Amino acid sequence: xxxxxxxxxxxxxxxxxxxxxxxxxxxxxxxxxxxxxxxxxxxxxxxxxxxxxxxxxxxxxxxxxxxxxxxxxxxxxxxxxxxxxxxxxxxxxxxxxxxxxxxxxxxxxxxxxxxxxxxxxxxxxxxxxxxxxxxxxxxxxxxxxxxxxxxxxxxxxxxxxxxxxxxxxxxxxxxxxxxxxxxxxxxxxxxxxxxxxxx
Amino acid sequence: xxxxxxxxxxxxxxxxxxxxxxxxxxxxxxxxxxxxxxxxxxxxxxxxxxxxxxxxxxxxxxxxxxxxxxxxxxxxxxxxxxxxxxxxxxxxxxxxxxxxxxxxxxxxxxxxxxxxxxxxxxxxxxxxxxxxxxxxxxxxxxxxxxxxxxxxxxxxxxxxxxxxxxxxxxxxxxxxxxxxxxxxxxxxxxxxxxxxxxxxxxxxxxxxxxxxxxxxxxxxxxxxxxxxxxxxxxxxxxxxxxxxxxxxxxxxxxxxxxxxxxxxxxxxxxxxxxxxxxxxxxxxxxxxxxxxxxxxxxxxxxxxxxxxxxxxxxxxxxxxxxxxxxxxxxxxxxxxxxxxxxxxxxxxxxxxxxxxxxxxxxxxxxxxxxxxxxxxxxxxxxxxxxxxxxxxxxxxxxxxxxxxxxxxxxxxxxxxxxxxxxxxxxxxxxxxxxxxxxxxxxxxxxxxxxxxxxxxxxxxxxxxxxxxxxxxxxxxxxxxxxxxxxxxxxxxxxxxxxxxxxxxxxxxxxxxxxxxxxxxxxxxxxxxxxxxxxxxxxxxxxxxxxxxxxxxxxxxxxxxxxxxxxxxxxxxxxxxxxxxxxxxxxxxxxxxxxxxxxxxxxxxxxxxxxxxxxxxxxxxxxxxx
Numbered sequence: 059x060x061x062x063x064x065x066x067x068x069x070x071x072x073x074x075x076x077x078x079x080x081x082x083x084x085x086x087x088x089x090x091x092x093x094x095x096x097x098x099x100x101x102x103x104x105x106x107x108x109x110x111x112x113x114x115x116x117x118x119x120x121x122x123x124x125x126x127x128x129x130x131x132x133x134x135x136x137x138x139x140x141x142x143x144x145x146x147x148x149x150x151x152x153x154x155x156x157x158x159x160x161x162x163x164x165x166x167x168x169x170x171x172x173x174x175x176x177x178x179x180x181x182x183x184x185x186x187x188x189x190x191x192x193x194x195x196x197x198x199x200x201x202x203x204x205x206x207x208x209x210x211x212x213x214x215x216x217x218x219x220x221x222x223x224x225x226x227x228x229x230x231x232x233x234x235x236x237x238x239x240x241x242x243x244x245x246x247x248x249x250x251x252x253x254x255x256x257x
Numbered sequence: 258x259x260x261x262x263x264x265x266x267x268x269x270x271x272x273x274x275x276x277x278x279x280x281x282x283x284x285x286x287x288x289x290x291x292x293x294x295x296x297x298x299x300x301x302x303x304x305x306x307x308x309x310x311x312x313x314x315x316x317x318x319x320x321x322x323x324x325x326x327x328x329x330x331x332x333x334x335x336x337x338x339x340x341x342x343x344x345x346x347x348x349x350x351x352x353x354x355x356x357x358x359x360x361x362x363x364x365x366x367x368x369x370x371x372x373x374x375x376x377x378x379x380x381x382x383x384x385x386x387x388x389x390x391x392x393x394x395x396x397x398x399x400x401x402x403x404x405x406x407x408x409x410x411x412x413x414x415x416x417x418x419x420x421x422x423x424x425x426x427x428x429x430x431x432x433x434x435x436x437x438x439x440x441x442x443x444x445x446x447x448x449x450x451x452x453x454x455x456x457x458x459x460x461x462x463x464x465x466x467x468x469x470x471x472x473x474x475x476x477x478x479x480x481x482x483x484x485x486x487x488x489x490x491x492x493x494x495x496x497x498x499x500x501x502x503x504x505x506x507x508x509x510x511x512x513x514x515x516x517x518x519x520x521x522x523x524x525x526x527x528x529x530x531x532x533x534x535x536x537x538x539x540x541x542x543x544x545x546x547x548x549x550x551x552x553x554x555x556x557x558x559x560x561x562x563x564x565x566x567x568x569x570x571x572x573x574x575x576x577x578x579x580x581x582x583x584x585x586x587x588x589x590x591x592x593x594x595x596x597x598x599x600x601x602x603x604x605x606x607x608x609x610x611x612x613x614x615x616x617x618x619x620x621x622x623x624x625x626x627x628x629x630x631x632x633x634x635x636x637x638x639x640x641x642x643x644x645x646x647x648x649x650x651x652x653x654x655x656x657x658x659x660x661x662x663x664x665x666x667x668x669x670x671x672x673x674x675x676x677x678x679x680x681x682x683x684x685x686x687x688x689x690x691x692x693x694x695x696x697x698x699x700x701x702x703x704x705x706x707x708x709x710x711x712x713x714x715x716x717x718x719x720x721x722x723x724x725x726x727x728x729x730x731x732x733x734x735x736x737x738x739x740x741x742x743x744x745x746x747x748x749x750x751x752x753x754x755x756x757x758x759x760x761x762x763x764x765x766x767x768x769x770x771x772x773x774x775x776x777x778x779x780x781x782x783x784x785x786x787x788x789x790x791x792x793x794x795x796x797x798x799x800x801x802x803x804x805x806x807x808x809x810x811x812x813x814x815x816x817x818x819x820x821x822x823x824x825x826x827x828x829x830x831x832x833x834x835x836x837x838x839x840x841x842x843x844x845x846x847x848x849x850x851x852x853x854x855x856x857x858x859x860x861x862x863x864x865x866x867x868x869x870x871x872x873x874x875x876x877x878x879x880x881x882x
Contacts, residue, residue, distance in 0.1 A: 141467030
């Protein structure tokens with residue numbers, strides 16, 4: 059299936075990382091602006107009524123030391139390779155203010171990515187217990203619609219540059235000790251919160 | 258090459274001709290020289306060890322990362338090498354490590370080494386975005402401080418990592434640094450002035466590439482074991498950088514009221530720095546070097562912080578500033594006239610950390626005059642304390658020598674005979690990578706004896722041990738070379754870390770890490786041989802370029818005397834007879850000729866360096882047996 063072009067061009071993750079897609083100002087304020095969703099849900103779109111509010115990872119900027127081990131361990135656990143471009147999360151580091159902004163999938167209840175997927179429940183699936191949205195890579199065709207549909211900038215779902223399948227945070231689904239970013243954060247700045255706690 | 262560990266590419270930039278190209282890393286046998294200082298030294302050797310001055314366009318600026326750079330862990334370290342303008346009495350081929358974020362970005366951009374030669378006709382900066390490499394106009398940046406330069410370039414290049422110099426580097430101050438972020442600097446060596454001499458203001462790097470790991474399961478196991486042992490990666494050394502080391506009121510105030518965050522390098526779970534903010538002075542991080550400044554702070558947190566922030570912004574080596582402060586006591590003792598130093602006011606300085614006369618305002622006035630004078634190149638101290646002391650006469654120089662034991666660098670933990678010998682043999686202050694003495698072998702006979710070395714000579718009232726000390730020094734020299742070439746952070750790689758014999762020790766950690774990442778089987782012995790090879794090649798460079806001989810392998814004569822009022826850190830003065838006998842044994846242990854300290858053919862061939870032996874022989878500088 060060919061990738062459908064969005065009417066409004068979104069910045070891809072790679073372009074965001076390299077700064078090629080848009081003028082992205084440096085600094086905490088602009089980083090915060092960049093992670094504000096443009097639209098949480100559209101009027102015509104159903105919400106996932108049957109699924110409880112999902113678990114997600116939250117970041118405490120006051121504890122964070124900005125090391126970025128979260129992203130490195132994420133890329134290595136999922137892809138057996140290192141590099142920011144393969145991480146499911148991203149830490150933006152402002153070393154002159156010790157201000158660190160963390161971008162990761164919010165596991166939205168409205169789940170634009172899920173509804174945009176042409177093979178939903180087969181390729182982009184929802185874990186019925188936790189509400190986590192995850193990619194079944196065996197079925198994903200890499201059309202990129204989940205990435206286009208994501209309300210965040212940069213998008214929290216992206217297409218792997220080599221494998222051509224979508225990847226996003228799935229809270230290390232199936233990992234015995236939970237999300238690896240949380241386990242390896244020596245500053246205890248990352249925390250997994252359940253949907254209930256999230257409210 | 259290029260699959261695991263090493264990216265396989267070396268980027269070469271000629272600032273004179275503007276030619277930019279790449280050569281394969283495999284040309285320089287990276288499996289034998291690893292990366293960092295090892296690979297830089299190999300490249301310098303193959304360039305023919307140019308016998309030029311530090312500010313000559315032909316002085317190459319070499320910046321290497323290594324096989325484990327870019328991985329999670331204390332591995333975000335790049336090593337800068339070249340002819341160092343800070344070294345004294347002659348400029349030496351030396352090295353300086355830098356953390357922050359720059360090393361990982363260089364690796365993700367796809368390079369093992371940056372080789373920068375020549376001199377630009379106008380100010381430029383080098384921008385590297387993966388394989389797009391450009392020289393861009395730096396005229397608007399010239400004159401800006403290191404923080405302003407980085408902020409400006411990070412805005413333009415979307416959060417790239419920036420290595421930059423401040424006004425000190427531009428004005429060829431011989432103790433100028435190259436800074437990344439805050440508190441991460443290639444500090445020793447004066448390499449900031451080498452950039453300045455090349456009209457190169459900054460290097461901007463952004464990489465989006467990925468790094469494959471040869472044995473991911475082995476690496477995962479190694480990481481998880483350290484995690485489960487709660488050593489991922491928490492070490493005692495963290496506190497060296499997080500908080501002021503002076504203790505007392507300043508440390509208490511800084512920690513309680515001025516500390517904004519814990520900080521550190523990219524990818525490292527140690528996070529050994531403290532990030533402080535004092536309105537009116539500035540925000541930034543500090544590490545151990547800055548943390549020492551409390552002893553000279555004018556008695557206030559403001560004075561403490563101003564010394565750190567101002568020297569970082571102007572691009573001046575903070576460790577040298579500590580040396581200057583110690584040496585300025587020569588003024589108090591009437592040995593030096595402050596007018597000859599071009600300083601109108603010098604606050605009374607008490608190295609014991611007591612509040613100093615003059616107070617905060619006097620300290621501020623003094624710092625401003627001194628540091629701006631150094632950064633502009635107008636003050637005599639911008640040549641470095643060594644050259645300033647020389648020009649002020651023998652008394653000033655003798656006082657200087659008690660504080661700066663060799664090579665023009667301030668004393669750094671010379672606390673036992675082993676570390677003194679290590680200093681005598683190096684080409685700069687070697688302590689960036691040999692806290693092994695003060696952290697492990699000196700205080701602990703148990704750790705030392707496990708590694709088969711004499712030890713415990715700093716415990717229980719400091720003993721001066723010469724017996725078998727040559728083995729300890731040679732061991733730490735090899736380990737220093739490994740640390741500098743993987744490269745791995747000093748804080749993470751002391752023998753007291755991961756000490757769970759016999760299952761795990763620092764050698765096993767380092768060799769397992771390298772093997773897992775590269776897929777090359779580095780046994781402990783093979784890794785140690787690499788360390789031996791790298792240290793020996795550094796010696797060959799010194800012999801070839803600087804005609805280094807046994808006579809130069811020494812500390813200043815002051816260290817053999819009793820001197821009232823000195824800051825010599827040894828329990829006793831060195832004993833000349835025992836010292837020379839120790840040197841005899843040391844050269845034999847290293848496989849160098851005891852008469853002149855030159856490496857022998859037998860040793861070089863044993864380490865797989867026949868071509869090095871041939872070149873030394875052609876130059877008439879091979880050690881005879």
